[in-house]
Amino acid sequence: MSCFKLPKSFCDEVNAMIAKFWWGSSSSGGKIHWKHWQKLCTPKEEGGIGFRDFHAFNLALLGKQGWRLIKNTHSLLYRVCKARYFPKCSFMESKIGTNLSLIWRSILMARDTLHEGMIWKIGDGRTIKIWEDKWLQCILGRKPNGPIVKFVRKLIDEDRSWWNESIINEAFDAETARVIKQMMLGNLNSPNRVRWNETSTGEYSVSSAYALEIRRQKAKAEGEASDAKVSKGMWRRIWKLKIPSKVRHFLWRACNEALPTRQNLQRRKILEDPRCRICEGEAETTTHILWDCLMASSVWSLSCAKLHKRPVSIEEFQRVTKSLMEVLSREELEEWAVLSWSIWNARNSFIHNGTQVCPPAIFDKGMSLLHEF
Numbered sequence: 001m002s003c004f005k006l007p008k009s010f011c012d013e014v015n016a017m018i019a020k021f022w023w024g025s026s027s028s029g030g031k032i033h034w035k036h037w038q039k040l041c042t043p044k045e046e047g048g049i050g051f052r053d054f055h056a057f058n059l060a061l062l063g064k065q066g067w068r069l070i071k072n073t074h075s076l077l078y079r080v081c082k083a084r085y086f087p088k089c090s091f092m093e094s095k096i097g098t099n100l101s102l103i104w105r106s107i108l109m110a111r112d113t114l115h116e117g118m119i120w121k122i123g124d125g126r127t128i129k130i131w132e133d134k135w136l137q138c139i140l141g142r143k144p145n146g147p148i149v150k151f152v153r154k155l156i157d158e159d160r161s162w163w164n165e166s167i168i169n170e171a172f173d174a175e176t177a178r179v180i181k182q183m184m185l186g187n188l189n190s191p192n193r194v195r196w197n198e199t200s201t202g203e204y205s206v207s208s209a210y211a212l213e214i215r216r217q218k219a220k221a222e223g224e225a226s227d228a229k230v231s232k233g234m235w236r237r238i239w240k241l242k243i244p245s246k247v248r249h250f251l252w253r254a255c256n257e258a259l260p261t262r263q264n265l266q267r268r269k270i271l272e273d274p275r276c277r278i279c280e281g282e283a284e285t286t287t288h289i290l291w292d293c294l295m296a297s298s299v300w301s302l303s304c305a306k307l308h309k310r311p312v313s314i315e316e317f318q319r320v321t322k323s324l325m326e327v328l329s330r331e332e333l334e335e336w337a338v339l340s341w342s343i344w345n346a347r348n349s350f351i352h353n354g355t356q357v358c359p360p361a362i363f364d365k366g367m368s369l370l371h372e373f
C-alpha cells in the first residue's frame, strides 16, 4: 500500500465490506446503511466512528514516498528518479506520461494531497511560483488589471532585503497585500524550504496526511463539516464515557438517526405507520422512544434527580443529548446512557418478541450493566 496505488474500485469494495459488516452485525438494524461511509470515516470527536478509508490511507502512504523526493534531493532515490522521470523540472511538475512504471505512477497520484498540505518557507524566492505554489496561509486575491508577476522573488526589493511594497499593492487585493507585507523574510541567499503544514514540526506524517485527505474528500462531497465542528465537544464526551462500547455505539446511532425507529423506517419507505407501538400515540422518533414515551418516562422517574425532572421535548435526539451534556455530570451521563440503551432493548423485546418488561426491571438491567463494567 505504501508503494502501489490500489484501484479505487478495490478500495471501494473493501470499504463496502467493512460497512456491510458494521451495519449487518447489529442485532436490530438489518442491512440498512443508515449513514454514508464518509460519516463513518470521520474522526470520533467530529461525530464519526473513526473507520479507516482505504483509498485515503493509500494516498497518505504514497504521499510519504513523494515527500521524500521533495525533501531529500541528495538521496540516491531522488537522483535515479529525477534522471528517469523529471530531468528538466521538479517532482511536483513532472508529467504523467504513458510509459511509466506502476510504482512511479502510484507516487504521482499522491501529489494532490501533497500540494494541499505543503507550504514553502521563503529563502531566495526564485523558484516559488506566486499563483501555483502555496507560500501563504491565506488564499491569494489578485487585483484586477494588476501587473503580472510570476515568482516571489519579484516581490522582494533586493537592496533593502524587504518586500517591494509598491509592486505588492499593485498586484494583490488589499487583504492579501496586508498579509504578505506582515510576513517576515529570512536570508535571501538561502534556498527555499518546504514544510508540511499539517504538523507542528513541519515534517510529513501519514496520520496527518490521512486526516487531510479525509477533509478533502469531505469538502468535495460538501459534507457535514460545519456541523461536525459545533458538535466536537459533545462527541468527545460521549466517546470518553466509562460505559461498554456497545452502549457508546448505540448512542452514536441514536444521535445520528441511525436506529430503526418506526419513524426512521417510514422515512425509508419500509413501514407505512410510524406510530409508537408501546403508547400507540405519537410517531416513534428516537427522542420519543428514548425520552418521551410512557415506558421511557417511567424509567426516568426511577433515575437520578436531574434526569427525573427532565423537560418534555419534541426535539431531535442529538439536540436533547447536547442540552443534557450541559447540565449533567459524567456519572449522570453514564447513567443516562445505559438506561437509554436498556429502554431501547426493552422496546425491541416488546416489538419483536411481544415480551413486556416492567420499568424497574429496565432500570435494574441498565444499572447492572454500568456497575459490572
Ligand SMILES: [Zn+2]
Pocket (backbone or CB within 6 Å): 276, 277, 278, 279, 280, 281, 282, 288, 289, 293, 294
Ligand atoms: Zn410511545
